[in-house]
Amino acid sequence: MGRRPAQPLPQLLLFADPLERAGLTSWLEAADTSADPDGWGGCRVVVDSGELQGAPQLVLWCLGSLPEPQALDAESRRLLERWYPAPLLLLLPSKHPYGSDVLLQLPAQGLIEQADAETLRQAxxxxxxxxRVLAIAATRRGGDEPGPSVPMGLGQWLLLSGLQQIDAELRLCLRLLDPPPVDLLPLLLLQGRVRELRLARRLLLWLWGPVSLAWSQPLDGPDGAPDAPAPGPGVAITMRQRTAEGLWEALRGRLTAAAAAGPSNNSGQLLALDGLHASRRSDLLLGLLEQFHRLRQRLLQDDPRGEQLERLWRELQPELRQQALRHMAGSYVQLPMEGRLCPVAETLLHRSSLDADDLELPDPAAMLSPLLQARPLLVDGRLVAPDEPQAVLYLELLLSNWLVRSAELISAEVLAACAEWPELRRYLLRPELLATRNLERLRNQLNAQQRWTSWFERPIHLYESRRPLYRLGDGAIDCVDLTEPRDAELRQLGWVQQAVTLALEARDALGPQLRSLLKRLGDLLVVLLTQVLGRAIGLVGRGIVQGMGRSLNR
Structure with missing residues (x-):
C-alpha cells in the first residue's frame, strides 16, 4: 500500500515586529512530534503577503506599538475585510492602556493577552x-487616566466627607474583627459598631445621596479616600464552535467551574444559600446547571417559539427545582426522624413548595433564544451576535442570575425543613446552624429582609427601572444592576408599594424647590448677619470706644 500524501499545513499570515517575529514563528511552525508532547502539527508562517500560496487560513497580529483604541478597531476591521474569510487573532502585551470594555468590542475572533507557546497553539x-478565543487579564475599565475633576457644591462635599469618615471607621472595625476578639464583650461592641456604621451610611445616602451614589459600594481607599477605578475581572472564553451548541458548552464550562469552587456571598444581602454547607451549596448549583442542560435538550426537540416557549419554560420550573433538590440531597440517603429512617430527598420534596414564581427574574426569552436558535441579542443598545464576547458575558449574567435565584428558593425550603427535622442539619447545613437559636435567627432575618425588599426596595427598583441580577464568578456571588423599562410591573404594585413610589416622586419634585428655598433662606440669613446685625454691633462698639475716649480725655 502506498503512503498517504501529507496534508498541506495551514497558512498563517503574521504581522509582528522583527524581534517578536522569530519567536512566534518558532512556536507556530511544525515541530517534532516526539519532542512535542501535545502533538502540535504546526503551521506555515508567512510574514509577507507576496509569499502566500492562495488565501491564508488565519491572520495573526502581534501588537508592538500600541495604537489608539479607535485606530486599533479600524485596523482590525480592515484586516478582516482584506483577508476575508480568514479569522483574526490579536496578541497583546501584558501592559497595555486598553480597558476591558474596549477589548470586548473589537471585531477580532481571537484576543490573547501575554500569550505563551501552549496558549497560542491552542488558540x-x-x-x-x-x-473563538478570548483571554484577557484584569484590566481597568475605561483606561487608567483620571478624568477631569468636577467641581462639587457644599452639600456634595459634606456628603462625601461623611461617607469617607464612615468608611474609614468601618474598615477599622472590620480589621479589628479579623481575627475576632476572644473576649465576648469586645466582640459584641465591635459587631454593634459595624451595624451602626452601616445603618448610618444607608441613612445618609437615603436622605442626601443621589441615585448614582445611593446603591454604590463603599469607598475602599485608605483613610476613606476614593481609589482609582478598580480593575475589572479577567475574562477567558473559548468557543469550539460558533453555534448555539458551542455557546452553551462555553457557558456551561465557565459556570461549572464557578459553582464547583463553592462561591461565597459578596452580594451585600443575606442569602438562604449561605445557610447550606459549602459542599451542598456547590451540589445544588451544579444540579441546577445539569437540569438546565436537560431542559435545553428537551426544548431543542420540541422547538417551541414565542409565547409557547415562555409558557413551557414556566411550567417546567417546579420539576427542574425538584430534580435539583433530589441531586443535592441524594436519592438513596436516609436519616432518622421520630424514631424511624426516612429518605431525605423524598421527604424534602413532600414538605417543600417549589412552584413559586420569582418576580425579579427577567424575561426568559432573552436567555433562551440565543441558546436554542443562536439568535442575536440586544446588549448596551447594540444588536450583537450570540458568539460575541459581550453577548457571551451578558448571557452568563442572565444564566447565573437564574441559577442563584433558583438555588435561593430551594435553600429557603431546606432551611424550613431543617427547623422541623434536627437530624437533617448535620447533613445539609453549616456547623454554626446546628443550634436552634442560630437557625431561627437566620430564618427570621431572611423573612424580615424579604418583607423589606417586597415593600420598599422592589418599588424603588421598578420606579428607577433597575433589575438586580446575581452574578456567579471569581469564587463569589455578587450583585449588579440591569437597567431596563419595568412600567408594566410598576402598574401592578399594591397600595403600599405605590405609596413608596409616590414618596420618591414627591422627593424628586419637591427636592429642587426645597434646596432653592433653603439657599435663599441662607442668603437672607447672611444678609441679616452681615448687613443688619453686623452694622448694629459695629455702631455699639464705636459708641463704647468713643465713650471710653471721652472719659480718658477728662
Missing part, C-alpha cells in the same frame, strides 16, 4: 476549527 487550533 490557533480553535480558530482554525471555526471557534
Amino acid at each position: 490557533v487550533t480553535t480558530l482554525l476549527a471555526g471557534g
Whole structure:
C-alpha cells in the first residue's frame, strides 16, 4: 500500500515586529512530534503577503506599538475585510492602556493577552476549527487616566466627607474583627459598631445621596479616600464552535467551574444559600446547571417559539427545582426522624413548595433564544451576535442570575425543613446552624429582609427601572444592576408599594424647590448677619470706644 500524501499545513499570515517575529514563528511552525508532547502539527508562517500560496487560513497580529483604541478597531476591521474569510487573532502585551470594555468590542475572533507557546497553539487550533478565543487579564475599565475633576457644591462635599469618615471607621472595625476578639464583650461592641456604621451610611445616602451614589459600594481607599477605578475581572472564553451548541458548552464550562469552587456571598444581602454547607451549596448549583442542560435538550426537540416557549419554560420550573433538590440531597440517603429512617430527598420534596414564581427574574426569552436558535441579542443598545464576547458575558449574567435565584428558593425550603427535622442539619447545613437559636435567627432575618425588599426596595427598583441580577464568578456571588423599562410591573404594585413610589416622586419634585428655598433662606440669613446685625454691633462698639475716649480725655 502506498503512503498517504501529507496534508498541506495551514497558512498563517503574521504581522509582528522583527524581534517578536522569530519567536512566534518558532512556536507556530511544525515541530517534532516526539519532542512535542501535545502533538502540535504546526503551521506555515508567512510574514509577507507576496509569499502566500492562495488565501491564508488565519491572520495573526502581534501588537508592538500600541495604537489608539479607535485606530486599533479600524485596523482590525480592515484586516478582516482584506483577508476575508480568514479569522483574526490579536496578541497583546501584558501592559497595555486598553480597558476591558474596549477589548470586548473589537471585531477580532481571537484576543490573547501575554500569550505563551501552549496558549497560542491552542488558540490557533480553535480558530482554525471555526471557534473563538478570548483571554484577557484584569484590566481597568475605561483606561487608567483620571478624568477631569468636577467641581462639587457644599452639600456634595459634606456628603462625601461623611461617607469617607464612615468608611474609614468601618474598615477599622472590620480589621479589628479579623481575627475576632476572644473576649465576648469586645466582640459584641465591635459587631454593634459595624451595624451602626452601616445603618448610618444607608441613612445618609437615603436622605442626601443621589441615585448614582445611593446603591454604590463603599469607598475602599485608605483613610476613606476614593481609589482609582478598580480593575475589572479577567475574562477567558473559548468557543469550539460558533453555534448555539458551542455557546452553551462555553457557558456551561465557565459556570461549572464557578459553582464547583463553592462561591461565597459578596452580594451585600443575606442569602438562604449561605445557610447550606459549602459542599451542598456547590451540589445544588451544579444540579441546577445539569437540569438546565436537560431542559435545553428537551426544548431543542420540541422547538417551541414565542409565547409557547415562555409558557413551557414556566411550567417546567417546579420539576427542574425538584430534580435539583433530589441531586443535592441524594436519592438513596436516609436519616432518622421520630424514631424511624426516612429518605431525605423524598421527604424534602413532600414538605417543600417549589412552584413559586420569582418576580425579579427577567424575561426568559432573552436567555433562551440565543441558546436554542443562536439568535442575536440586544446588549448596551447594540444588536450583537450570540458568539460575541459581550453577548457571551451578558448571557452568563442572565444564566447565573437564574441559577442563584433558583438555588435561593430551594435553600429557603431546606432551611424550613431543617427547623422541623434536627437530624437533617448535620447533613445539609453549616456547623454554626446546628443550634436552634442560630437557625431561627437566620430564618427570621431572611423573612424580615424579604418583607423589606417586597415593600420598599422592589418599588424603588421598578420606579428607577433597575433589575438586580446575581452574578456567579471569581469564587463569589455578587450583585449588579440591569437597567431596563419595568412600567408594566410598576402598574401592578399594591397600595403600599405605590405609596413608596409616590414618596420618591414627591422627593424628586419637591427636592429642587426645597434646596432653592433653603439657599435663599441662607442668603437672607447672611444678609441679616452681615448687613443688619453686623452694622448694629459695629455702631455699639464705636459708641463704647468713643465713650471710653471721652472719659480718658477728662
